[in-house]
Amino acid sequence: xxxxxxxxxxxxxxxWFFNRGLGMDPRIIPSPLIGKPAxxxxxxxxxxxxxxxxMADYRGQVVMVNVWGSWCSGCRAEHQTLLAIAATGEVPxxxxxxxxxxxxxxxxxxxxxxxxxVNLVDVEGRTAINFGVYGAPETFLIDKQGxxxxxxxxxxxxxxxTEELLPLVRQAKEAT
Amino acid sequence: xxxxxxxxxxxxxxILSVVQGVVPLVGAQTGNRAWVRLxxxxxxxxxxxxxxxxxxxVWSFLQNDxxxxxxxxxxxxxxxxxxxxxxxxxxxEGSMLLWVVMLAFWGVAVAARSKHLxxxxxxxxxxxxxxxxFGFMLFTxxxxxxxxxxxxxxxxxxxxNPLLQDPALAIHPPMLYMGYVGFAVAFSFAIAAMLExxxxxxxxxxxxxxxxxAWVFLTLGIALGSWWAYYELGWGGWWFWDxxxxxxxxxxxxxxxxxxxxxxxxxxxxxxxxxxxxxxSAFSLSLLGTFLVRSGVLVSVHAFATDPERGRFILxxxxxVIGGALxxxxxxxPLLKSDEGFGKVSKETFLLANNVLLIIxxxxxxxxxxxxxxxxxxxxxxxxxxxxxxxxxxxxxxxPLVLLMGFGMHSIWRRDNFSRIARRLxxxxxxxxxxxxxxxxxxxxxxxxxxxxxxxxxxxVIGTALxxxxxxxxxxxxxxxxxxxxxxxxVAHFGIGIFILGVTATESxxxxxxxxxxxxxxxEVSGYKVTFESLKPATGxxxxxxEASFVITRNGEHVVSLNPQKRTYRVQRNPMTEAGIDxxxxxxxxxxxxxxLGGEAWSMRFQYKPLVRLIWLGCxxxxxxxxxxxxxxxxxxxxxxxxxxxxxxALAGGTS
Numbered sequence: 129x130x131x132x133x134x135x136x137x138x139x140x141x142x143x144w145f146f147n148r149g150l151g152m153d154p155r156i157i158p159s160p161l162i163g164k165p166a167x168x169x170x171x172x173x174x175x176x177x178x179x180x181x182x183m184a185d186y187r188g189q190v191v192m193v194n195v196w197g198s199w200c201s202g203c204r205a206e207h208q209t210l211l212a213i214a215a216t217g218e219v220p221x222x223x224x225x226x227x228x229x230x231x232x233x234x235x236x237x238x239x240x241x242x243x244x245x246v247n248l249v250d251v252e253g254r255t256a257i258n259f260g261v262y263g264a265p266e267t268f269l270i271d272k273q274g275x276x277x278x279x280x281x282x283x284x285x286x287x288x289x290t291e292e293l294l295p296l297v298r299q300a301k302e303a304t
Numbered sequence: 305x306x307x308x309x310x311x312x313x314x315x316x317x318x319i320l321s322v323v324q325g326v327v328p329l330v331g332a333q334t335g336n337r338a339w340v341r342l343x344x345x346x347x348x349x350x351x352x353x354x355x356x357x358x359x360x361x362v363w364s365f366l367q368n369d370x371x372x373x374x375x376x377x378x379x380x381x382x383x384x385x386x387x388x389x390x391x392x393x394x395x396x397e398g399s400m401l402l403w404v405v406m407l408a409f410w411g412v413a414v415a416a417r418s419k420h421l422x423x424x425x426x427x428x429x430x431x432x433x434x435x436x437x438f439g440f441m442l443f444t445x446x447x448x449x450x451x452x453x454x455x456x457x458x459x460x461x462x463x464x465n466p467l468l469q470d471p472a473l474a475i476h477p478p479m480l481y482m483g484y485v486g487f488a489v490a491f492s493f494a495i496a497a498m499l500e501x502x503x504x505x506x507x508x509x510x511x512x513x514x515x516x517x518a519w520v521f522l523t524l525g526i527a528l529g530s531w532w533a534y535y536e537l538g539w540g541g542w543w544f545w546d547x548x549x550x551x552x553x554x555x556x557x558x559x560x561x562x563x564x565x566x567x568x569x570x571x572x573x574x575x576x577x578x579x580x581x582x583x584x585s586a587f588s589l590s591l592l593g594t595f596l597v598r599s600g601v602l603v604s605v606h607a608f609a610t611d612p613e614r615g616r617f618i619l620x621x622x623x624x625v626i627g628g629a630l631x632x633x634x635x636x637x638p639l640l641k642s643d644e645g646f647g648k649v650s651k652e653t654f655l656l657a658n659n660v661l662l663i664i665x666x667x668x669x670x671x672x673x674x675x676x677x678x679x680x681x682x683x684x685x686x687x688x689x690x691x692x693x694x695x696x697x698x699x700x701x702x703x704p705l706v707l708l709m710g711f712g713m714h715s716i717w718r719r720d721n722f723s724r725i726a727r728r729l730x731x732x733x734x735x736x737x738x739x740x741x742x743x744x745x746x747x748x749x750x751x752x753x754x755x756x757x758x759x760x761x762x763x764x765v766i767g768t769a770l771x772x773x774x775x776x777x778x779x780x781x782x783x784x785x786x787x788x789x790x791x792x793x794x795v796a797h798f799g800i801g802i803f804i805l806g807v808t809a810t811e812s813x814x815x816x817x818x819x820x821x822x823x824x825x826x827x828e829v830s831g832y833k834v835t836f837e838s839l840k841p842a843t844g845x846x847x848x849x850x851e852a853s854f855v856i857t858r859n860g861e862h863v864v865s866l867n868p869q870k871r872t873y874r875v876q877r878n879p880m881t882e883a884g885i886d887x888x889x890x891x892x893x894x895x896x897x898x899x900x901l902g903g904e905a906w907s908m909r910f911q912y913k914p915l916v917r918l919i920w921l922g923c924x925x926x927x928x929x930x931x932x933x934x935x936x937x938x939x940x941x942x943x944x945x946x947x948x949x950x951x952x953x954a955l956a957g958g959t960s
Contacts, residue, residue, distance in 0.1 A: 136633070150616060
């Protein structure tokens with residue numbers, strides 16, 4: 129009799145795992161760059177290619193670097209949230225416009241609103257590679273010393289901002 | 305208006321599926337004939353409304369109705385008409401609707417052929433199908449409604465994923481779903497048998513053609529997907545052991561085991577509870593695949609919008625359907641006794657070995673697929689299981705499987721002895737070993753143990769499959785009547801042999817070179833000289849491309865010109881690789897463009913793939929075998945009393 133119970137027992141164990149798995153995102157991979165200095169870069173500015181901005185320009189400030197592209201659907205999903213974050217004025221958002229056409233990116237910002245303090249053009253994607261980006265959108269928090277303190281993979285949503293990112297931003301701003 | 309009609313039709317179908325799922329079931333339990341007779345109008349009504357709903361979605365795509373969010377996300381006014389139709393099932397919402405359509409189709413098919421079945425039994429089968437339909441339609445309407453409006457409407461759509469803009473991928477999902485969903489029929493047969501508490505030879509005879517046809521669709525669907533991946537992804541591989549591929553392969557393995565176990569249950573009345581468990585498993589694994597793919601618990605190259613909300617719903621559905629079925633199994637299976645035994649060496653033993661080995665293979669795939677999830681859930685960190693694991697472990701059960709296959713085909717029921725079979729098969733055995741070692745050596749050089757095993761195994765299966773038909777041709781005096789069922793078995797096993805040869809040669813003797821080339825330069829690969837001739841822009845309806853021209857020569861003689869493209873689709877912007885392939889049975893030559901490296905140089909990949917076409921050709925033979933098997937006339941005979949035909953033996957020792 130009990131032999132015929134084996135299949136359902138096995139299934140119950142599987143269900144337990146699946147249920148736990150639902151609460152986790154397999155895409156979140158801890159970045160080896162956490163705690164390390166953010167990669168140096170000097171990139172042209174979107175809309176004014178003659179201007180260059182470097183990572184070093186932000187020493188002494190806490191900044192959020194957001195990797196995006198107009199081709200990326202996840203970026204569209206997080207755009208409203210980014211606008212809301214920008215409106216709080218807690219942290220400047222630097223856009224890293226990744227593998228995109230300037231024209232498309234500008235149209236995007238024009239149509240959907242611009243949460244970024246500045247947007248840097250990374251056409252070939254080299255800076256993104258140095259950041260260890262493997263898909264947009266990804267967002268990095270960088271402290272006053274220029275170290276990466278946090279990486280957020282995928283579209284940011286409001287709760288993630290208030291519960292995960294904002295406390296880190298405040299903490300980093302208070303540190304000297 | 306049309307999208308609202310579609311949604312309304314789906315809601316009506318949902319209500320009818322409740323009728324279909326509940327009334328005949330209650331009628332059958334209580335013996336209420338009038339209620340039982342409601343099964344047919346309910347299932348056909350449900351199907352009509354499901355088809356109507358689906359037609360509305362196709363219509364919205366054809367009309368470029370970008371006020372429908374799903375259409376706006378997955379189509380574009382420049383998209384060719386064929387792909388506008390196939391875009392209907394190009395993403396999550398529409399593919400769920402396609403799933404429901406298939407289920408309705410199978411429901412009607414079973415009902416239409418239910419004259420063969422006792423009325424109460426047919427009512428139960430149709431009711432179970434109705435309950436499954438209900439779950440899927442509820443899921444579609446609640447979490448994945450393809451008819452949701454987009455306000456304001458988009459000016460133009462965001463286009464179908466360029467990877468899916470391909471003829472093979474247009475028909476791959478319908479084929480695959482016909483297979484997945486087709487196993488719902490075997491599942492419903494199993495539930496109905498457990499509810500009745502009765503399972504006899506007639507039951508197996510009814511279940512067999514339904515199982516086989518679902519398996520045929522699944523086989524061809526998987527083969528199409530593999531073929532597509534080969535020429536469209538630009539890597540030249542034919543199988544990647546990606547979770548989504550595994551999700552389709554696991555039901556296939558369970559279905560294959562089920563087909564063989566059903567043979568024993570029909571002919572000998574053995575393995576009854578095991579057959580039931582396999583019938584439950586084949587469909588459960590189809591559902592499990594859906595869960596894995598759509599819930600986002602695993603990382604896959606297949607881009608389905610994942611959403612934990614949907615995941616919770618499917619998990620709840622899974623628990624209801626599979627959990628319910630297994631609970632019923634736990635309660636009823638002990639009642640099913642097999643009273644006959646069988647000899648240590650007999651067809652029964654071989655089929656048992658077949659089942660055990662197939663299930664081991666299934667567990668190997670399941671474990672590899674779910675391992676990252678297991679580790680993550682237990683806090684063990686992030687893992688990914690690569691193709692190396694699967695390639696290394698999968699052959700452990702499958703090598704004995706194919707070796708035993710040859711003996712199994714020629715064994716007889718009840719009692720046999722091994723030396724009789726071995727003596728009978730000494731010619732194909734010797735030929736397989738000699739040719740298996742010699743052929744790869746002569747054709748490709750570089751022999752190894754694995755290629756010798758692979759070739760021997762493939763030739764052994766081919767030789768033993770063709771042994772009787774060829775013997776019959778050579779010796780006219782041996783009049784053997786071969787049933788269609790046996791013919792089907794022969795053709796399908798022949799397909800397995802062809803497939804094994806293809807896999808072995810491709811995996812062992814493929815050559816690939818990645819190299820940067822400028823226009824005018826050439827490389828030499830295994831006797832072929834590949835020259836990069838020119839580069840020119842090209843345009844399609846919704847993409848622009850860079851098209852290269854390669855001329856391939858061998859010993860100074862022109863072989864072929866290939867024109868691979870690197871495409872950029874206007875809306876979605878991601879680059880796509882269209883490989884240039886020169887195909888023949890003996891070998892494929894494959895050129896894919898990589899990235900521009902500045903100047904006139906491009907990185908490119910050249911591949912030489914011997915016998916790679918046999919992989920898909922083998923699958924076609926397997927499918928063909930299945931079709932021949934179900935055309936056997938004993939499935940068409942209307943059975944008056946269910947126990948009349950039990951225990952009758954097939955001629956020529958066929959398993960089918």
